[in-house]
Each structure stands twice: as structure tokens, then as C-alpha cells.
Amino acid sequence: MQKNTLQTAAKIAHRLGARDPYSEDHAQRVSWYARRLASRLHLPENEVEDIRMAGLLHDIGKIRFSSKVFRNVKEHPSKAILKQIKKHPEMGKTLLEGQGFPPKVIDYVYSHHERENGTGYPRGITGERIPLGAKIIGIADTFDALITDRPYQKRRSLQEAFLVLRKLSVSSFDPVLVETFITEITINGL
Numbered sequence: 239m240q241k242n243t244l245q246t247a248a249k250i251a252h253r254l255g256a257r258d259p260y261s262e263d264h265a266q267r268v269s270w271y272a273r274r275l276a277s278r279l280h281l282p283e284n285e286v287e288d289i290r291m292a293g294l295l296h297d298i299g300k301i302r303f304s305s306k307v308f309r310n311v312k313e314h315p316s317k318a319i320l321k322q323i324k325k326h327p328e329m330g331k332t333l334l335e336g337q338g339f340p341p342k343v344i345d346y347v348y349s350h351h352e353r354e355n356g357t358g359y360p361r362g363i364t365g366e367r368i369p370l371g372a373k374i375i376g377i378a379d380t381f382d383a384l385i386t387d388r389p390y391q392k393r394r395s396l397q398e399a400f401l402v403l404r405k406l407s408v409s410s411f412d413p414v415l416v417e418t419f420i421t422e423i424t425i426n427g428l
């Protein structure tokens with residue numbers, strides 16, 4: 239069952255890749271980093287697997303974006319496009335429901351842009367109310383965005399990326415999770 243679900247997840251993730259290759263590679267890396275942070279936290283194996291799968295699917299809602307959003311990578315997005323982008327966690331949740339995924343996986347996808355101080359979306363929930371798996375994916379997601387080249391932003395060095403994550407842990411991320419993540423990357427590399 240778990241294996242089949244993971245295969246379904248990979249297939250769905252691949253469909254997004256057909257529209258936007260960067261997104262699929264990014265999803266693979268986020269899944270990899272998130273799984274390693276979950277393991278380092280000694281979470282139970284089934285929880286680690288749920289987080290790994292949710293990492294793979296975290297941006298799947300983007301598959302419903304209009305082509306305009308994918309093309310619009312060089313400039314700062316307009317208000318209308320930003321509004322559409324911010325809907326992707328909800329779109330992901332809707333897309334995954336009823337397909338046999340564990341409810342936790344769907345919840346992590348839905349909540350991966352929530353932030354500790356409530357400035358995230360879609361619900362603006364805070365601290366304890368944000369599921370741990372979603373917090374882990376949020377850190378892995380931000381880290382990968384920092385260390386890869388994007389059309390509008392040059393990649394940062396590892397040390398710079400760690401600095402940004404530490405700064406964000408004052409407001410957006412759980413400091414213990416950030417430090418555990420930095421330890422994992424420092425010891426085992428990317």
C-alpha cells in the first residue's frame with residue numbers, strides 16, 4: 239500500500255514536471271532534505287515516509303496554474319499572479335483528496351507555507367497548530383530555494399543560506415528544527 243502510494247506520488251509529481259521541469263527537481267530535493275531532517279529528529283519510520291511523500295507533492299497544486307504563471311519567472315509577480323500562487327497549497331489539498339494518500343500527507347502539503355508567527359498561508363495558523371511535517375517541509379523548501387539559481391535570484395553559498403534560515407527562525411521557523419537541519423547538512427552535505 240505504502241509503496242503503491244509512493245509510486246502514485248512520483249507519477250503525480252512527474253505531471254507537474256511536464257509543465258515546469260524546475261518544479262519537479264525542486265520537489266525531489268525538498269523531499270530528500272525533509273526526509274533527512276525527519277530522520278535526524280528520530281521520528282517514527284512511517285512519519286518519516288509521510289514527510290518524504292509530502293515533500294515530493296508539496297507544490298503539486300501548481301499544476302493548476304495558468305501557463306502565464308509559469309512564464310512569469312523574470313519579473314516580480316503582479317498582484318493577480320501572486321493571488322494565484324498563494325492558492326497552491328489549497329489546490330494541492332483538493333487534488334490529492336480521495337486518491338488514497340494518508341491524511342497527514344495532505345495536511346503537510348496544505349500547511350507547508352504556514353509560519354510560526356502566523357504570517358504564512360493559507361490559514362495563518364501559528365506555532366503548535368502547524369503540523370511538524372509541514373514545518374520540516376517549509377524549512378527544506380526555503381533552503382532549496384536559497385541554494386539554487388533561479389531566473390530572478392543567484393544561488394547563495396551554504397553559509398549564507400544557513401544565516402538566512404537562522405534569521406528566519408526568529409519569526410518564521412522553529413529554531414530547534416533549523417539548528418537540527420543545519421547540523422544534518424553540515425555533517426552529511428547536500
Ligand SMILES: [Fe+2]
Nearest residue numbers: 296297326351
Ligand atoms: Fe509551495
